[in-house]
Amino acid sequence: MKTVQNNNTVSAVSLSGPLEFKPKTSGTIPRGLTFLAVAIIVTMLLIILGNIFLGGIGTINWEFLTHPPENGMEAGGIFPAIFGTVALVILMVIAVVPFGVLTAIYLHEFTRPSSKITRIIRVAINNLAGVPSIVFGLFGLGFFIGFVGGGLDSIFYDNEGPVWGQPAIIWASLTLALLTLPVVIISTEEALRTIPRELKEASYALGGTRLQTIGRVIIPQALPGILTGAILAVSRGAGEVAPIMFTGAAYYLPYLPGKLNDQFMELGYHIYVMATQSPDVEATKPILYGTVLVLLVLTFILNFVAIYIRSSMRKKRATV
Amino acid sequence: MTASEKRNGTPVYKLVVRDIDFYYGANKVLHGISMDIEKNRVTALIGPSGCGKSTFLRTLNRMNEIIPDTRMTGVVTLDGKDIYRDFNDPSTIRTRIGMVFQKSNPFPKSIFDNIAYGLKVNGIKDKAIIRTVVEDSLKRAFLWDEVKDILDHNAYMLSGGQQQRLCIARALAIRPEVILMDEPASALDPLSTSKIEDLIGELKKNYTIVIVTHNMQQAARISDYTAFFYEGVMVEFGPTKELFTKPDRKKTEDYITGRFG
Numbered sequence: 001m002k003t004v005q006n007n008n009t010v011s012a013v014s015l016s017g018p019l020e021f022k023p024k025t026s027g028t029i030p031r032g033l034t035f036l037a038v039a040i041i042v043t044m045l046l047i048i049l050g051n052i053f054l055g056g057i058g059t060i061n062w063e064f065l066t067h068p069p070e071n072g073m074e075a076g077g078i079f080p081a082i083f084g085t086v087a088l089v090i091l092m093v094i095a096v097v098p099f100g101v102l103t104a105i106y107l108h109e110f111t112r113p114s115s116k117i118t119r120i121i122r123v124a125i126n127n128l129a130g131v132p133s134i135v136f137g138l139f140g141l142g143f144f145i146g147f148v149g150g151g152l153d154s155i156f157y158d159n160e161g162p163v164w165g166q167p168a169i170i171w172a173s174l175t176l177a178l179l180t181l182p183v184v185i186i187s188t189e190e191a192l193r194t195i196p197r198e199l200k201e202a203s204y205a206l207g208g209t210r211l212q213t214i215g216r217v218i219i220p221q222a223l224p225g226i227l228t229g230a231i232l233a234v235s236r237g238a239g240e241v242a243p244i245m246f247t248g249a250a251y252y253l254p255y256l257p258g259k260l261n262d263q264f265m266e267l268g269y270h271i272y273v274m275a276t277q278s279p280d281v282e283a284t285k286p287i288l289y290g291t292v293l294v295l296l297v298l299t300f301i302l303n304f305v306a307i308y309i310r311s312s313m314r315k316k317r318a319t320v
Numbered sequence: 321m322t323a324s325e326k327r328n329g330t331p332v333y334k335l336v337v338r339d340i341d342f343y344y345g346a347n348k349v350l351h352g353i354s355m356d357i358e359k360n361r362v363t364a365l366i367g368p369s370g371c372g373k374s375t376f377l378r379t380l381n382r383m384n385e386i387i388p389d390t391r392m393t394g395v396v397t398l399d400g401k402d403i404y405r406d407f408n409d410p411s412t413i414r415t416r417i418g419m420v421f422q423k424s425n426p427f428p429k430s431i432f433d434n435i436a437y438g439l440k441v442n443g444i445k446d447k448a449i450i451r452t453v454v455e456d457s458l459k460r461a462f463l464w465d466e467v468k469d470i471l472d473h474n475a476y477m478l479s480g481g482q483q484q485r486l487c488i489a490r491a492l493a494i495r496p497e498v499i500l501m502d503e504p505a506s507a508l509d510p511l512s513t514s515k516i517e518d519l520i521g522e523l524k525k526n527y528t529i530v531i532v533t534h535n536m537q538q539a540a541r542i543s544d545y546t547a548f549f550y551e552g553v554m555v556e557f558g559p560t561k562e563l564f565t566k567p568d569r570k571k572t573e574d575y576i577t578g579r580f581g
Contacts, residue, residue: 112388198425202487204386206438207415207494216441217427 052292059290069252073274074283078291083256084169084249084264085238085298091173091260092180092237097230099177100184101219107185108192109214129182133242140175140247141167168261172248179243180233187232191225192218224313231306235299241268251277267295334359334498334528335380335417340394342375342384349375351552353394357498357545362520362529364539364560367549368575373532376549377500380530381417382410398498415442418496422503424483426475426490431467434475434486438494453493461489462519481512488519499523501531505538517542536576540564548572 063077070076103125111118149165157163195218203213219226241249249269257264271291278284335357342350350372357363365373378384379392382403396403403413415438426434435454444450454471458464463485467478475486484504491499501520505513520529520542533539539546540560547557548571556563556572567573574580 114389196425198421198423199427201383201386201419201421202425202427202490203437203441204411205381205383205414205419205421206441206490207411208437208441209409209411212441216437221428 049296052289052296055286055289056291056293059286060293064287064290065294068254069287072280073252073278073287074280075287078267078270078287078294080253080256080265081267081270081291082294082298085267085295087257088169088173088176088244088248088264088266089234089238091169092176093230093234095174095177096180096184096233097226100181100229100233101188101226103181104185104188104192105214105218108189109210109218125182125185128178129186131179133179133240136175136179137243137246139178140171140243144171144174145247164261166261167246167248167250167263169248169257169264170260172244172264172266175243175247176237176240179240180237183233183236184226184229187229188222188226191222191228194225195221224310227313228306228310231302231309235302235306238299238302239268239295241266241272245269245272267291267298271295332359333357334399335530336395336397336400337380338395340376340379340392340396342372342379343391344387345389349552350379353554355547355554355557357528357530359528360524360526361544362524362531362542363545363547364543365530365532365547365549366534366536366539366575367555368580369534371549372552373547373549374502376554377502377530377532378419380498380500381414381419383414383419385410411441415494416496417498417500418491418494419500420484420488420491420502420504422506424480424487424507426478426483426486428474428476430472431475431478431486432471435490435493438490442494457489457493458486460492460523461485462515462522463489479512481508481515484508484512484516485519488516488523492523496527498528498530501529503532503534506534513538536564548575550575 065077065082066079067077068080069078107118107121145165145167149162149168149171152164153162199217199221200213203217208216244266248263249266250263251273253263253265255262271288274284274288274291275281333356335355337353337355337357340350340353341348353376355363365377367373375384379394380396380403384390384392392404398413398416401407403417407413427437429437432454435457436450439450439453444453455464455468458467463482466482467473467486470477475483478486484507488499488504505516508516517538520531523529524544531539531543543560545558546560546563548555548563548567548569550571556567556569558568563572564576567576
């Protein structure tokens, strides 16, 4: 028992009977403040979404989704941009998922978590996630187009005009892959961390090697996390403009990209172009709204798919 | 009647352990453990939590190697072959020395695939062989009658006790010579526990069993030999009956009579 006899400023405490507690203050003010914050955010979101929806819904029809732009983008549709966005994102996923998953597996399964090198790699990945996307765009221009593409041209094509050393969908998708790499690594690592140790031990105890354990137990268990990472990467990558504006996105193309070194049109870049480069901004406004709505819906769908896959696969996972 | 009386002549030692020291980082948790483990007998390891008995068990099939920052010195031999130095790959030794864990840990796969896993990772692809071994293993674990019609169901549908017998069946499928059990019944109800204990009694006809248990009555019921661990040291090791009736050491006596632990 604590005594307070030596302390002159405090009167002696009686050890029987109730203590005099301070009356509780009401929770009205904190509740009001937190509610206000939520209300502001929800209102802003509703204004943004409502504005885009009302402005864009009138433009969207089958014609708009399936036809190329016409008449200096004042008429026609956005099909090439939708096609280019989907193609870009598919190529990006093909590049980023294996790289990200292998990196996460290396970090989580092959290195000691406390080791210096692991910590340095982790810091590097977190910093990569914080690099502004325009920097990725410039890096893509310098590294992929200038160094890799230019190198390929000088080795295989004798510099007869650029074949690979020019903006192209492959370089844009690789630049985006670099940008979204941290998303995939972090969500894969998160998934690896939740795998029960008992499950790995079960595999080892049955004579499974490390590779077999990774291939047959760890990756299947981590699959929901890997897929979530992939789809988050897609929804992030699909909205980025800065990394692709130097590396492959085109203002207007009369054809769809058919080869890896073709340029392409893309929704985000198309929005940027229409909003800033159009000769008659008022005339392109409805199309601009429609394009923004399409991009938003596309991103929302991807996010919902991510959430759905994650929750449905979680049910099937081990919970030892 | 003790184990050594039961069999005339010299006992056969399946596992021979000499001078095991074990470290987690700089922390020494096992101090010079030596032990001869007799073939086709049940050897129980008892002691309070944190005494090193589970760590010791895991040195017997190199399971500690998957834990980072651990170090071991000493020798463990299986039929005279050093399991650390005569086998390059720990996975080989683990097919001969199987393991059952405290928490049942079936894979999130079907009952059939759980048993088949050990066969597949060891390169057996023949479906007929796999089917035969799956059935045989489930029968040996006294689980066949309960699951023969639901082999394609997820193993998570089974009860806790059934899952643990599934894990035993899974360990049996790769035909080990030794089975290590780390408190296999500690998370089970009394009925499931007694089933596991009956099963252990049956299994020792064909396998050498080393079992860690918290439950001294269990050790007394099922084991032929018992080792008492305390603070990383093996205090006493001998035939179970002797250890429980007239222990040599005061510490052992205090523990088994419940004065601490």
